[in-house]
Amino acid sequence: MTRTELNEIKEAELAARKRTTIRCCMAAGCTSQGSGELLKNLEAAVSEAGAEDEIEVRGVGCMRLCCQGPLAQADPGGPLYEKLEPSDAKAIIESILSGEAAKLQTGDPKHPFFAKQLSVVLGNSGEIDPERIESYIAADGYQALRHALREMRPEEVVQEIMDSGLRGRGGGGYPTGLKWQTVSKARGDKKYIVCNADEGDPGAFMDRTVLESDPHAILEGMTLAAYAVGADQGYIYVRAEYPLAIERLQKAIKQAKKAGLLGAQIMESPFNFSIDLRIGAGAFVCGEETALMASIEGRRGVPRPRPPFPAESGLWGCPTLINNVESFANIAPIVRNGSQWFAGIGTEKSKGTKVFALAGKISNTGIVEVPMGTPLRTIVEEMGGGAPDGGTVKAVQTGGPSGGCIPADHLDTPVEYESLSALGSIMGSGGMIVMDETTNMVDVARFFMEFCRDESCGKCIPCRTGTVQMHHLLTKIIDGKATARDLALLEELCDMVKHTSLCGLGMTAPNPVLSTLRFFRGEYEELLQPDPYANGRPTAVPTS
Amino acid sequence: MPLIHQPRSRKIDHVIEHASGDKRFKILEVFMKRHQFRADALIEVLHKAQELFGYLEDDLLIFVSHHLKLPPSRVYGVATFYHFFTLKPKGEHTCVVCLGTACYVKGANKVQAAIEEATGVTAGETTPDNKVSLLTARCIGACGVAPAVTYDGQVAAKQTPEDALAKIKQWTGHDAD
């Protein structure tokens, strides 16, 4: 693939555009509600009407408002159809051909849910056909790679990422450029790039959205990273629970290989890079980078102590760069538009945008991408429409089992790494679960503890048995069998597990308990039984 | 009790013999060859094996360990670490209730309870007639349409206990209770 060829594909693709394009969401949320059949029916209706030259039906990635799915929209300027039935296909085509509005539920594109979004990562999501590389190329895909390979030295690419201020989107917020620099400077003939697509936080589906909607963006981001740090082999570690993402990634890799965008001498440069998929097998702990590497090596997904960090000693002992899906998805836009453009978005310490998955007791569930610094309230109340059925938002859970519950009166907090961790939660990968007044916070804490208990790898003692005991204590509290002494024991254990566990899973396992204790302590105390021995000597002897 | 124990090769011989009459073993061998019989392909190979056989029986694991030149304990250790792998046969149909946070706060546990009551099995088990296996998932990423249940690989959105029971009934061909 040469520069000219890349532009030829782009122009051919644009030239082939028809007067009208119907975009039909084919991401997991809508397909689970029947959008696959809808797409087929749309295609059938087009050919039935003999309008093949007029109308293109395009299966696209996530159109974001999952709760109103299946979604479809006709370009240019057509309404956003919601809650479509496969049988609605005909009406849509007829409406396009006749110019008269169809009697279908439509959404308001000016609603804050859409209007307040800013797309960097999801720019192509819901727009391009994720299963066709041409569609990606037509949207300026692989231009960043072309530019980097021709005009930039590897260290300039690293510098660009450093200047952009991008921080890891997987949870911790470590500066991405710094990580790249460490790997690029690490000694070793063989280096690896790993994309962590083991999005395991329950309630998070941002990475899934990106993978299903724009797989080539990940490949391009990884290839840029490989060029920057001097790696020639990459792995995408993706969960087995995401079959559609796997399928699209497989297709994308095949297409990129065929187009000479992966493999040997990419774009006729001396640079070689291959990407292999590794399918996870249902272990949350494999989201932890050392466990993930063990799993890629075909072993039990058990973490090991760091240091040494993967940047120095990773896969098979070689320097390895691990970033998550959303981080990689930011790379091509940064290289394409320049670090200054990216650094202009967001806040001083948190640059760019962040994708959130809105779920739980919220009216508009789905995917949003907002600039860093957007207040939680804007996301939850304006965009998300607050709790459904007249309920009130009680708390927002971010960061999955490693995060915490932020109470409603802190919703004015801006979305930033530092501000969220000051509240005892974390940015995490971007899952945002809204709880209303019917949600019991102790129950939520136990839910997460059960999760961590079941997902603990069993290697280190604090996590393996500490989560068992914490879960047991929470159950005792919920069952009304606990006293203040048990609560004290729980708090002490939270502190111990947090500080002594080997990996992030254990270290953050107590967070949901700690944060609910911080903001909703009353809910715990209400469940406690009086302790007859509270002061050492009994106040009244209990009879058994 | 024999003081000289059975050499490892004898067990392998038995498995190879068993495998020779089954085409699926051949397919698996080709798959492993494509990975150059590399030890780090173990998880990919187990995925393939489960796809072919439905579950990972002992002979299958020994077959894999032999070809990838890994001790059986390593293969077994890996197969039991990951929840996706199952060492017991699954039922004709599989129903996976997502218990991710979003599904949980929207009542997935009630859907699970309804199915458990109707089928008489708890999560992780298969009905005695081998019709339905009930499983739970940690989050299938369909949070936007919670609560979600996967029926034979197809994700179904916004499930109520009634929806789930209707599906089970379809499978079992009679009232689930």
Place this chain on the structure above:
Amino acid sequence: MERLKLATIWFGGCSGCHMSFLDVDEFLVDLIDKIDIVYSPIVDTKEYPEEVDLCLIEGAVCHEEHVEMAHHIRQRTKLVCSFGDCAVTSNVCGMRNALGKPEVPLEYAYVTLADTNKGIPDDPVIVPNLLEQAIPLHQVIPVDHYLPGCPPPAERIKALILHLLGLGDPLTGDQLKFG
């Protein structure tokens, strides 16, 4: 100086700790002006007295009467000591817990292994109901001191009593050894 009112009792245990207690021999005689044994299987008192200073409780809490008695003792005693591994950890008594319900070992003992009169005794007046699990004492009442050992050697018992009399250091190191 008033003498230390000492009580001892055994719950679910083998009385081995009490045997070890007897092994302190003339130590008790030496301390006769400091200690008064007010209640114990080795003295004749029938009723647990009020205002006891120290009670050594041997054995795990295995049945309902133990629970009742533990609370009773706690109310009337300044310092309670878990005396020996069964009281501290549930030890051998707790080995039944892993088998499931208490009926499992009962069935084995009174039916499977019985030659005559097979049947689990079920009159609560004669045999109190077993708890679901045999548990350590501190899960029922607050405990002030722990004296592990199966049994705790006489020296260790001496050391604890001396410590509580203000005549010695608290137990440390292998004086706290289980088993």
Place this chain on the structure above:
Amino acid sequence: MSVRTLTIDDQPVSVEEGASVLDAAKAAGITIPTLCHMDGVYDTGACRLCLVEVEGIPKLLPACSTIAADGWVVRTQTERLQKYRRMTLELLFAERNHVCSACVANGHCELQTMAYSQGMDHVRYDYCYPKWGMDLSHPLFGMDHNRCILCARCVRTCWHIEGAGTKNLAGRGAGAHIITDMNEDWGDSATCTWCGKCVQSCPTGALFQIGATAGEMTREPARLADIITARRKKEWNV
């Protein structure tokens, strides 16, 4: 070989580059408690007993698997560390069925010794009392899962000293357990060489020689280190 100089519990100590904090402490005559560490096999940092504080580093670090660095100020016995160690031991005792009085390793058990040396005189958590079995199928050795602390010393010994790969961990979380081959009876194992090194490596009464009764099971894990050191350094001319 360059040298690293650091301070451990106010005591200056110099070690060769690449030495662990645990090695450095040993050189200074300071004992840091360990359970999963065993000389001769690689460290996993799993038991968390050897966690130490290093000035300027917010995280606690496992002494066994942390390389000592120049200028470090290490503390091994702070009140906080001691508390965490006691809690770790409490968690271990509550996890499975450790009944010292009826154990083959009573009096020779590293877990038991660790408990009293750290001042853990009772367990505040509810005991789990799980149902784990025993494997008595092997003519020479037995395995009692009730007493296993999952330190994986036997696994590392079996793989890296004996080289048989018979033992491994299976399952995960609280359900993790030691297996022989494909979770088969040890006596049926086609890979076990009957060398007994795993039994020598076990810190508790989980692995034992058949016939040993309460308190009779003694062992010398140091012999295993001798074997591997001699092999690595080619000390034995054969």
